[in-house]
Amino acid sequence: MNDQVKDAPPHAVARLRATCIALSPTRPRLDRGEPRQQRCAACRLPPSHCACALRASVPTRAGVCLVMSEFESLKPSNTGWLVADVVPDTFAFAWSRTAVDPALLALLADPQWQPVVVFPGEFAAPERVVTELPSDPTRRPLFILLDGTWAEARKAFRKSPYLDHLPVLGLQPEQLSRYQLRRSWHEHHFCTAEVAALCLALAGDAHAAQLLEAWLDVFSDRYLRARQSVAPDPEDSTHRRLHSLASVSRQTTTSP
Template sequence: MPHAVSRLRDERLARSSKPFIARGSKAPRCARCRVVHSHCLCPWLPVADGEAGVCLVMHDIEALKPSNTGWLIADVVKDTHAFTWSRTEVAPALIALLDDPQWQPYIVFPGEFVAPERVTEQVAPAPGKRPLFVLLDATWPEARKMFRKSPWLDRFPVLSLAPEQLSRYRLRRSKREDHFCTAEVAALCLGLAGEEEVADRLDHWLDAFSQHYLAAKYQRPIDPQDALHQHLADDQAAMVRLGQS
């Protein structure tokens, strides 16, 4: 069954007046993993899991970009939701999700741009609630605009991350090394929520996606027996066994 970002991509394509062609490559891509067929990732596709949820609020064409990492979050995090951001209207389903009593939404954004009383660095939902991490999936300038022009987010706490490691993402780079791709941010949030195994799975899936994407771009072979692919295969098998027990 297609996940939330895949469905959003299909909806966006249906509204397009012309085909979306990614920059730098016109080679046919696998519809499931978005990598060219010669370097398809699908044999290592992880099994989605976890109690925390992720809500992706995506800038207009993010879901169409092959390098978008929100797609990887939806591969790994079972409860991933995706919506297209609009300045003039908010999807009723998005508001319903944020109001759902099972969730405690956290808007993930740097605390330096937010009133101090809204900022938290901990994930501690009330009893009976699950954390829902709301990520603005866009370039940094776009995300700042989205945050400023989304007053419907103002009632929720802002989770400000202060990670020690620098970004490992290699496909689209910010000019600042302390800016992270969306999947890295999600993994950090999951770790704060105590879901270290899911965070680890997402980190490895991001590494594999980056490796396959770049190898296809530069026409380099993939070693399916290396440590990364073996880790993915072992984790995949373990999750399948867990689901069958």
């Protein structure tokens, strides 16, 4: 394992997962197969397909706030975890219909951030919908992503009154989703990491967007190969692209 990954403190989604496990001893089984697979605690892949040595992060102007459905952080295929791998300023909170984490309210009220809810505009009042980020150079964009199944995300959007005063960013991506780890009824439904990458690009964090896309591709490739008992190919084009982008990230973070 990459020593930097091994020694790094757990990110926001990892901490939320640990809390969920501690509070939910009767949580549902979310790993597929029999028997349950052993998984790396840092990347959630089987040890034979561990990708920790390939992980990289990059500073960004934008932040990401993940509001996650009850058991989403426990799913090995969750891609909000990948966002937190790449974007240092990622925050994660469990969604509840009856309560809201005070830390989430404090984050939304923090004057350094300009929060915007990322959700299809047709589900919001027209006056809330924006197609561009609010223009305020003194505040950093904070993208609020509702992380869960489509039904869970719609429920969270409807029943979170503390989000009702915020603008809603309706993305209009031209490409179809490449995510293959879970089925969706609609090809235009993007996974959380894909949405986050689109948001980062919109905020001017182009390199972080590309790095997140490449990390998602490698994670998906290794996840599916592990499921099929096929060894990963670290020399294929997917891995080479991630390696190239990660090298640029490391040069950026170490340069004076």
